[in-house]
Amino acid sequence: MSALKWGQGKGKGVxxxxxxxxxxxxxxxxxPRVLRRPVRILxxxxxxxxxxxxxxxxxxxxxxxxxxxxxxxxxxxxADGIVQSITARTGFAVDQVKVVGNxxxxxxxxxxxxxxxxxxxxxxxxxxxxxxxxxxxxxIEVAAVRKVYPHTLEVRVEERxxxxxxxxxxxxxxxxxxxxxxxxxxxxxxxxLPLLIGAGxxxxxPEFLAKIEKYPDLATRIxxxxxxxxxRWDLKLDNGITVKLPEDGEDQxxxxxxxxxxxxxxxxxxxxxxxMRLSDRLVVQLTPEAVTQREAALNEKPKALKRKPExxx
Numbered sequence: 539m540s541a542l543k544w545g546q547g548k549g550k551g552v553x554x555x556x557x558x559x560x561x562x563x564x565x566x567x568x569x570p571r572v573l574r575r576p577v578r579i580l581x582x583x584x585x586x587x588x589x590x591x592x593x594x595x596x597x598x599x600x601x602x603x604x605x606x607x608x609x610x611x612x613x614x615x616x617a618d619g620i621v622q623s624i625t626a627r628t629g630f631a632v633d634q635v636k637v638v639g640n641x642x643x644x645x646x647x648x649x650x651x652x653x654x655x656x657x658x659x660x661x662x663x664x665x666x667x668x669x670x671x672x673x674x675x676x677x678i679e680v681a682a683v684r685k686v687y688p689h690t691l692e693v694r695v696e697e698r699x700x701x702x703x704x705x706x707x708x709x710x711x712x713x714x715x716x717x718x719x720x721x722x723x724x725x726x727x728x729x730x731l732p733l734l735i736g737a738g739x740x741x742x743x744p745e746f747l748a749k750i751e752k753y754p755d756l757a758t759r760i761x762x763x764x765x766x767x768x769x770r771w772d773l774k775l776d777n778g779i780t781v782k783l784p785e786d787g788e789d790q791x792x793x794x795x796x797x798x799x800x801x802x803x804x805x806x807x808x809x810x811x812x813x814m815r816l817s818d819r820l821v822v823q824l825t826p827e828a829v830t831q832r833e834a835a836l837n838e839k840p841k842a843l844k845r846k847p848e849x850x851x
Contacts, residue, residue: 631689632660633689633690634689635649635652636690636691637695638692638694639696639697640677640697642677642721643675643677643695647675648693651668652671652672652691660685660691663691665684665685665691677720677721679695681693698714699715700712700728701714701731702732702733702734703731704717704739706737709722710722710723712728715744717740717743732763733761733763734762738765739763739765742765742768747763749789749792750792755796756792756796759805760773761775770782770784770785777805779811780811781805783814783815784815784816791814795814804822808824809823810823810824
């Protein structure tokens with residue numbers, strides 16, 4: 539109790555408490571509970587009564603060296619590498635990656651953005667930085683990277699929606715509905731997308747293609763939508779016919795075109811173009827072969843009339 543309550547037993551001949559042979563005597567002073575044990579140990583150490591555990595010096599030296607090394611690694615920017623190395627070799631190395639949601643983006647491109655090596659630790663892996671790298675891929679709209687301990691990474695992506703192909707000169711790109719370019723055309727199922735040609739085509743295409751969808755038979759035959767002067771559309775059909783639509787009144791022109799094809803098979807004839815730019819007339823341009831055949835038929839008609847025998851009365 540003498541170490542806890544100083545100042546008690548102040549009679550003559552009674553020595554007060556001391557620390558390292560220095561008298562510590564204060565009337566009626568009690569140490570806080572948290573300091574009592576450390577003060578006892580220090581008092582015993584000063585009187586030579588306390589003996590340190592075996593190997594304590596070696597342990598303290600090792601702790602000092604380790605802490606110095608850790609501090610040096612921190613100052614030198616190598617702390618992350620040390621953590622990666624230690625944790626990877628204790629069972630936390632990434633050895634499995636699950637990729638979900640990719641259709642146009644290859645898994646190889648996603649794995650490349652993860653920047654993994656044979657000893658990447660899941661503990662020290664920066665998932666947010668990896669997510670940002672994956673988000674830079676052309677088709678990726680949203681990406682998420684999740685750690686699944688002890689050794690798995692899960693990558694979930696949402697890709698941008700392709701609307702059409704857009705041709706400008708010799709460049710062919712896949713675009714979204716708002717006209718934003720996603721990536722260069724790479725083949726595959728992308729060939730099934732509508733083909734837009736010319737400047738200004740992406741901005742006007744969503745509204746115009748919605749009109750075309752009202753006529754499925756015509757839509758299946760269109761191979762290209764050409765924007766002319768950013769004012770009107772030409773339709774390129776699968777049999778080579780070009781339909782020149784007017785600048786105004788597209789809906790009426792499309793309805794008339796489909797009606798004439800249904801009644802008279804207009805778009806199945808040997809013609810090169812159907813010009814509907816004038817509101818009061820429709821002009822049909824024949825193919826060179828059809829022109830030659832027509833001229834031959836016209837030249838043959840007078841000869842046939844000359845050869846016709848006269849009728850006697």
